[in-house]
Amino acid sequence: MSSQVKILAVETLLVDVPTIRPHRLSVATMNHQTLVLVRVETSDGLIGWGEGTTIGGLAYGEESPESIKVNIDTYIAPMLVGQDPSFPAMLMASVNGHIQGNRFAKCAIETALYDNQAKRLGLPLSELFGGRVRDSLPVAWTLASGDTAKDIAEAERVLELRRHNIFKLKIGLRSVKGDVAHVAAIKRALGDMASVRVDANQAWSVTEALEGMAMLADAGVDMVEQPITADDKAGLQRLTQANIIPIMADEALHGPRDAFVVASAQAADIFAIKINQSGGLRGAAEVAAIGKAANIALYGGTMLEGAVGTMASAQLFSTFHDLAWGTELFGPLLLTEEILREPLQYRDFALEIPRRPGLGIDLDEEKLARLRRDR
Known part of the structure; x- marks a missing residue:
């Protein structure tokens, strides 16, 4: 060989x-x-x-x-x-x-x-992982300035450009009520034009999460990502089974073994699939397979990578038959410098995936x- x-x-x-x-x-x-x-x-x-x-x-x-x-x-x-x-x-x-x-x-x-x-x-890299089923992926944009008025203006601008109609808000630095007020104001401003989700990045206790989840559900928020510490699988299970609002596991998933533990405990409604966090493309594919087998919905996550990691993720995610919650592959748009000869193409609320060999990009x-x- x-x-x-x-x-x-x-x-x-x-x-x-x-x-x-x-x-x-x-x-x-x-x-x-x-x-x-x-x-x-x-x-x-x-x-x-x-x-x-x-x-x-x-x-x-x-x-x-x-x-x-x-x-x-x-x-x-x-x-x-x-x-x-x-x-x-x-x-x-x-x-x-x-x-x-x-x-x-x-x-x-x-x-x-x-x-x-x-x-x-x-061949495109996707073909080494079973073959793609789509040529583009819906992409969320994260609002993380911390300023409500700035976040609303930013969301309205990218909506008008038809770049994103899914928004994830980073929260956890304020009190629970302060966070919810910030999120609710943005959801009111955007109305039915966009999906609004939140990511607490492990900032809440279980008690705070239960309080926050109820208020976020009332505000029309669609999902809460990793509200409590990653190692508290029992707490994550409790929040999921409360059935207040869909719960997404992120930092709790450090590869297939964690995915199996979370799925076995029914401790998430959604898996955030991240290639780096999973230890690579094969690991991420295995996390997705465990989620699918457990009837846990999938979301294509990001570590705010540049164009290389973003397109590697996109190539793999394009092979997932079910990607109910879309993706978050906006990392290159957050950077002030372009490292590709031809930038990635974001249009009509999605990232286009090239069919050229390998990652399909030219650094x-x-x-x-x-x-x-x-x-």
Whole structure:
């Protein structure tokens, strides 16, 4: 099972890009995003790209951009250089057998390997995961300035542009009543023109969540994402079974094992599928399969990745037959710099998925060279 093709180099880039506005979460406020990009070069002249971007340094999870780069460069890259790139699943099995944890780093590597192999085969990456069933995905926009009037104006602007008609509000920094008042005002302003959802990013207690859920349901909000701490599966089960408003698990899903625990306990109505959080494309596909088997609805989540991680997610999500709650793949629109030669296409409230080989995107390596942190 070997060919003459070899992996010549695995390079990790940290690319710092300012955001168009402060992005306020309960765990951090982002004024820039650090894209963690992996470039796999092979002896047949192909380049595969992957991304392992996270949020807020170590505020969100146990991996930071800097740790992802160090661990790839020190431990994973030496395992891959000189190997045959034609068998990405076999290579990732070896990586997983030797490297514990490091879900974001592994996702970046796996994506780059599959992008490289899909290009070699002349196929879109989606076709390596069962084949796509759609060429575009509905995309939500997150309102996270924290200012009610600004959020309303922002929502109305993107509605007029026909870019988004689904809005998710980041909450958790105010009191429960203050959060609900903020959300309710935005829902009143938008009315039936848009779906409004909220993400508390684990900020509430179970008691606060029960109070907040009732008020949010009365305000016309469609869904609440991860209202309580990720490790409280019993609390999540209690909130879900209260049947007040649909509950989405996000940070509670660190791959297929967590998905099985949450599904077995009937502790969510919706799964947020994230390729980085799941440890890669294959892990995310397994999380989705567990959700589908348990009659849990699916939503395509984001770690606010740039174009590489966004399109990797889109390629995988396009293979899901049921994606009842749409996606949140707006990450590139939050950034002030474009890293592609041709930007991703957002129109008619959706992201279009190219049919070109691999990820179907063309990175501007000259622009990356100017933006990367070590230059």
